[in-house]
Amino acid sequence: MIVTRGITKVYNIGPVEIKAVDGLDISIEAGEFLSIVGPSGSGKTTLLHLIGLLDVPTSGSVSIDGQEAGALSPKELTRLRREKLGFVFQEFNLLPVLGARENVELPLRYLKVPSQERHRRAMEALEMVGLTNRADNRPSQLSGGERQRVAIARALVTDPVLVLADEPTGELDTHNTCKVIELMRDLNRETGQTFAIVTHDSMVADYTRRVITLRDGKVESDIAGLEKDPVCEADAEDIR
Amino acid sequence: MFKYVLRNMWRRKARTFLTVFGIVVGIFALTVLGALSARLNQQVKGARDWYSSKISVVPAGSSLFGGDSGYLELSKVAEIQAVPGVKNAIAGFGLPLEEGSTGFGTPEFIIGADLSQAEDELNLIKIKEGRILQDGDQGKVVLGSTLAEKFDAKVGGTVQLKGEPFEVVGIYEPTLSAPDSFAFVSYEDALNLFRAANPYFQVDNIAATIDVIPQPGVDMEELAQRIDESVEGVKVISPAEAEKQISQFSLIFNAILLGIGFIALVVGGLSIINTMIMSVSERTQEIGLKKAIGAETGSVLSEYLLESALIGFSGGLIGMLLGLLAVFLLNNATASNQVAVFTITWMVIVGPVVFATVLGTAAGLFPAFRAARLKPVDALKED
Ligand SMILES: Nc1ncnc2c1ncn2[C@@H]1O[C@H](COP(=O)(O)OP(=O)(O)OP(=O)(O)O)[C@@H](O)[C@H]1O
Ligand SMILES: [Mg+2]
Numbered sequence: 001m002i003v004t005r006g007i008t009k010v011y012n013i014g015p016v017e018i019k020a021v022d023g024l025d026i027s028i029e030a031g032e033f034l035s036i037v038g039p040s041g042s043g044k045t046t047l048l049h050l051i052g053l054l055d056v057p058t059s060g061s062v063s064i065d066g067q068e069a070g071a072l073s074p075k076e077l078t079r080l081r082r083e084k085l086g087f088v089f090q091e092f093n094l095l096p097v098l099g100a101r102e103n104v105e106l107p108l109r110y111l112k113v114p115s116q117e118r119h120r121r122a123m124e125a126l127e128m129v130g131l132t133n134r135a136d137n138r139p140s141q142l143s144g145g146e147r148q149r150v151a152i153a154r155a156l157v158t159d160p161v162l163v164l165a166d167e168p169t170g171e172l173d174t175h176n177t178c179k180v181i182e183l184m185r186d187l188n189r190e191t192g193q194t195f196a197i198v199t200h201d202s203m204v205a206d207y208t209r210r211v212i213t214l215r216d217g218k219v220e221s222d223i224a225g226l227e228k229d230p231v232c233e234a235d236a237e238d239i240r
Numbered sequence: 241m242f243k244y245v246l247r248n249m250w251r252r253k254a255r256t257f258l259t260v261f262g263i264v265v266g267i268f269a270l271t272v273l274g275a276l277s278a279r280l281n282q283q284v285k286g287a288r289d290w291y292s293s294k295i296s297v298v299p300a301g302s303s304l305f306g307g308d309s310g311y312l313e314l315s316k317v318a319e320i321q322a323v324p325g326v327k328n329a330i331a332g333f334g335l336p337l338e339e340g341s342t343g344f345g346t347p348e349f350i351i352g353a354d355l356s357q358a359e360d361e362l363n364l365i366k367i368k369e370g371r372i373l374q375d376g377d378q379g380k381v382v383l384g385s386t387l388a389e390k391f392d393a394k395v396g397g398t399v400q401l402k403g404e405p406f407e408v409v410g411i412y413e414p415t416l417s418a419p420d421s422f423a424f425v426s427y428e429d430a431l432n433l434f435r436a437a438n439p440y441f442q443v444d445n446i447a448a449t450i451d452v453i454p455q456p457g458v459d460m461e462e463l464a465q466r467i468d469e470s471v472e473g474v475k476v477i478s479p480a481e482a483e484k485q486i487s488q489f490s491l492i493f494n495a496i497l498l499g500i501g502f503i504a505l506v507v508g509g510l511s512i513i514n515t516m517i518m519s520v521s522e523r524t525q526e527i528g529l530k531k532a533i534g535a536e537t538g539s540v541l542s543e544y545l546l547e548s549a550l551i552g553f554s555g556g557l558i559g560m561l562l563g564l565l566a567v568f569l570l571n572n573a574t575a576s577n578q579v580a581v582f583t584i585t586w587m588v589i590v591g592p593v594v595f596a597t598v599l600g601t602a603a604g605l606f607p608a609f610r611a612a613r614l615k616p617v618d619a620l621k622e623d
Contacts, residue, residue: 054532055617075536082534089532089620092525097247110534154533 002028002051002162007060009046020046022217023060028162028196033188035197035205038214044198045166047214051196052085052164053077065161082110086155088165093151094139101126101135104154111158125153129183145176149183156193165197169204178232181207245547256551259515263555264562266504267592271563273497274591275582282583284490287418291482293364295452295464300475311446312474319471320450325458328357331447333430337401337423348387348421350401352430360453365419370395370410373424381406382424385414402433501595508555508596509603516548516607527611528619537612544608545601552600556593564589
């Protein structure tokens with residue numbers, strides 16, 4: 001479904017050439033739940049941006065659903081992102097002046113979905129992440145974990161072929177990290193939604209079925225078929 | 241999107257307010273001066289109508305608006321009369337109604353004209369009540385509309401001009417220009433009033449101006465040329481020349497207005513650019529996020545343009561309304577003197593608001609393009 005062939009990203013800092021991503025061949029199938037791990041500076045974010053069509057590779061190619069991204073203009077890339085991809089970032093995910101539901105509606109606005117349908121689909125997505133009761137709250141009125149769940153709802157609302165998440169739990173404590181990754185895992189199991197998650201956190205990686213480890217821009221290991229199933233510790237919030 | 245842009249502006253209330261306030265000040269000044277200029281232009285237009293149907297002959301070295309070059313010998317009247325194409329040469333003598341009354345509004349004048357010749361000239365303005373002055377009238381006056389109102393004069397009543405009683409025989413229609421503030425009397429009466437006021441001045445057989453009414457079908461410019469060539473020691477002001485002098489007069493004022501507009505443009509424009517650059521840079525990540533999730537370049541562009549246009553528009557609207565209020569209050573304060581200093585036209589209302597909105601939009605162009613051009617990766621990586 002998503003295939004990269006020899007993608008390389010080179011940064012030139014003065015005379016020094018840094019290969020942030022070095023000739024990667026990776027394919028991601030529909031329904032996968034995978035994580036990308038590796039030490040800092042190993043090229044995880046760069047790879048995610050390349051797969052997410054946010055950045056253009058120095059060489060190599062990315063194709064999504066059989067469509068070659070290399071041949072597309074920036075405008076067409078934007079359209080492809082809008083239609084096929086969902087994003088969850090580490091911290092800056094939501095527009096501060098919009099409420100949770102309005103934030104979730106945003107990608108639908110860019111897709112020119114009529115307002116009633118937008119409203120309905122946004123509420124459905126918020127329901128999937130269990131936040132319908134916070135629909136009108138601004139991001140500043142939500143906890144870090146809730147904000148990430150809203151961001152996941154926003155990524156899901158367009159029914160994308162792939163959700164890309166860059167350190168989605170980077171700012172969260174252990175409990176919230178667990179809740180957020182559990183939510184993504186459940187969504188993957190229930191709806192078959194494909195996720196690719198960049199993370200530092202071994203707990204997050206433990207939840208995923210496939211783990212790609214990068215080092216110096218290259219794949220160090222790519223292990224599939226993992227079936228660990230940790231459970232989040234219950235805490236005060238869960239006891240009702 | 242509108243709502244979203246408003247919320248973004250509200251997020252930085254103090255900054256938005258200060259920027260808008262900067263525009264308000266500039267537009268306020270522009271509106272007040274615009275109203276002043278509208279009034280002036282109205283008077284200039286009236287003056288143009290008044291001067292364009294005749295040729296004025298004044299002492300050499302003088303202009304339409306006076307000068308220190310003394311007076312014309314009355315003998316010049318006959319000389320001018322002799323020039324082919326001249327129908328009437330009308331000796332005129334004017335003096336201010338009140339000494340040293342300057343300031344805003346049209347100065348009030350007593351205008352004396354040789355009534356044996358002046359019928360055509362006096363008919364240039366429509367009479368509202370009574371009649372125009374006729375040959376042989378002594379101690380009679382026809383008032384311009386503003387003066388009539390000021391004196392609360394009626395036809396058949398009496399008014400005091402420089403302490404002398406005059407019988408009002410007619411009142412002119414308003415022309416919204418200089419003649420509204422004129423009191424028309426005979427040449428002899430005007431001269432006598434002047435003598436009474438200036439006992440040391442030996443004045444006899446002189447005129448301040450000689451107005452020329454051409455015969456029908458005569459080209460006024462050519463006639464002016466002919467008078468100039470055949471009469472010594474005079475300056476001939478043809479309608480075209482009068483037009484030039486009048487325009488020059490309003491040109492200075494319009495230049496001041498333009499200057500204020502330019503200052504408003506530079507100050508307001510720079511402060512909007514500054515504010516918008518700050519907005520864009522503090523929202524770099526937001527822009528990156530939007531583009532990542534599928535916002536088109538155009539949608540980011542129009543969002544920021546809308547924001548700066550709104551700053552311009554609201555500053556323009558508030559500034560214009562405050563300006564109107566000031567104009568209204570000032571006009572009310574001076575209403576007792578029968579001088580409307582300002583005129584409110586559609587141009588005065590719409591002009592500043594359009595100006596400020598266009599300014600806002602133009603000032604937003606550079607920051608908005610900068611925002612729209614941001615690459616999503618670069619914008620997202622920004623801290
Ligand atoms: N815009 C850039 N210009 C120059 N070098 C860059 C740029 N972006 C990334 N790099 C370099 O590319 C390499 C990979 O960076 P990347 O951000 O992909 O690492 P990462 O694995 O996401 O690290 P972290 O875990 O710290 O987020 C690093 O050496 C980094 O310094
Ligand atoms: Mg990273």
